[in-house]
Amino acid sequence: MIAAEHEARVHTIAAEVRERTSRGERVHIDKGGVHHVVPLPGDRRFRSPAIDVSALRRVLHIDREARRCVAEPGLTFADLVDATLPLGLVPAVVPELEGITIGGAVAGCAVESTSFRVGGFHDTCHELELVSGAGEVITCSRERESLLFDMVHGSYGTLAILTRLEFDLVPAEPFVQLTYERHRDPVSYFAAMRTYCEAGDHEFIDGIVHGPDELVLCLGRHVAQAPYVSDYRRLDIFYKSTRARAVDYLRTRDYFFRYDTECHWLTRTVPGLENRLVRALVGKHVLGSTNLIRWSNRLAPLLGAIKRRPDVVVDLFVPHRRILDFYGWYAREPRFYPLWVIPYRLPRWYPWLSPAMVDKIGDPLLVDCAVYGMPNGDPELDWSQVFEEQTYACDGVKTLISRNHYTRERFFSIYDEGNYDAAKRRLDPHGVFPGLYEKLHRVG
Known part of the structure; x- marks a missing residue:
């Protein structure tokens, strides 16, 4: 039933794309929820007609033995973790904000503290289903249409519409133990980071640099039991805890989204929002990345009038x-x-x-x-x-x-123009979606 519903929705999307193509229209993809691209003054990226794919947000299948998941692109990592963690499995890469979608993690460049092992979320994918700019439904993998499979990564909605992903899951325990290693100089800090990455003794490695001589390595391991758990979902603040603690324990889900409450440290830009009393009173309305990004987007026109440039x-x-x-x-x-x-x-x-x-x-x-x-x-x-x-x-x-x-010349000295153009010809021959350089170089 779920597979049939998915197929019907995809064919509806493909039909709409074909209709837009026949009219010579250019479109953008509306995945619903909040955008995790930074709002810009005079931003025109989302002013073209929208192809609404917001209904594509479900888990389609979990194969516990093979440790694979098939899901739709609008599924958030919060909902994905909630579906897999009770089975003792999680995605191999879980971006740090709850509202990031799995499709967005491929179309953008999502990384996290497991990336020293596996790369980005897209590197854990095995198969992608796409709707092309010609309204064709295409399935690709590293074995089948491998260039398309690879070029969708980092294409920011300029090549095709992602409609289904198949990707790896990995074993997980209920808790994560964090150990904080402090360094006073960058030489020892980055050398230690490389050593830990090569040793492979930890599941999670990242760091927070609090100042020129206050560099903290955050080393994590899955554990089955914990002597206590810290809670940074409302009153306490995770990034500040890394300055004070030597060891900490979090529930696995809370570890994955440890930066979500503050949207990293965006709350400190709002007077009073790091105060425990203020957080207790209004936290449920303003804390969390989805709330904070939504407020930021609403206030973007006002902030754009006040600020010379966005932060x-x-x-x-x-x-x-x-x-x-x-x-x-x-x-x-x-x-x-x-x-x-x-x-x-x-x-x-x-x-x-x-x-x-x-x-x-x-x-x-x-x-x-x-x-x-x-x-x-x-x-x-x-x-x-x-x-x-x-x-x-x-x-x-x-x-x-x-x-x-970037100038166009500099941009395509970094990005492979030949491979992008080849993927564009195959996936978007009529130019229904904007080009990569065109879409991403309206600086305001």
Whole structure:
């Protein structure tokens, strides 16, 4: 029954795309919920007619023995974990915000503290079902139409509509034990990070840098029992706890979404919202990434009138071999903390990376430096552009979720234009969806 309902919904979506194509219209994909791209002044990314795929948000099948799940793209990771964790299984990569969808994790670039082992969520996928810009339903995998399978990753809704995903699950215990290792200098910190990644003794590795000489490695393991559990869902604040504790225990679900309550540390930008009394009184209405992002989107026109530019929200992937160069610059100039750092091992070189960029990166172990909420109002200095340029100078790649400043030439020295164009011709021959460069370079 569920499979038949899914098929009917997909064919309805495909028929709508064919109708839009026959009219020569360009469209965008409306997955429902909140967008996890950063709202921009004068943003036109979502002003074209929408293809509504919000009904595609269910688990279709879980194979407990094979440790596989088949699900629709609008399923949030919160709902996915709630479905699999009672079976002792979880996705191999669970992004840190509850409202991120599994389709969004593929179309974007979702990483987390297991990425030092497996890469991104897309690397755990085996099969994707797509509706092309011609209204064709296409199933692809690494064995079948492998270029399409790979190029949908990081395509941000510019190639096709994801309608079904099949992906790995891994065993999980009820709790996660966290150990915090403190370093005073970046040399020992990033060396230890690499050593732990290569040793493979932990299921989870990430870090929070609270200041130039206050660098915390967060090392996690699944455990069957816990002497206590900490709760950072409402009154207490996770990122602050990493400065004070040596060891901590969280329920597995709470560990996955440990940054969700604050949307990393967005709550500190709202006066009083880190106060326990205020949180007790109004927390259920404003705390949590979905609430905070929804409020941010509602206030975007007002904030856009007040602020010269939106705050910086960006992930910067720097090869580990260049991380000391990047961090040395970061500690001298932007000096914005906390800084979230996540080791990310590329399981293979992605075909959307140009051959020149592959040579430039060199090291398959990257460090994602996640800058969230840095003020950017200096009329003489646009930090968004500075981060983009500095990341490239250190042989790295930035995500495209916010403001982008690349020339077309620079952009396609990083991204493989030939592979993207080949996928575009196959999946969107009539240009129903915007191109990748066109969609993501309206900086406002």
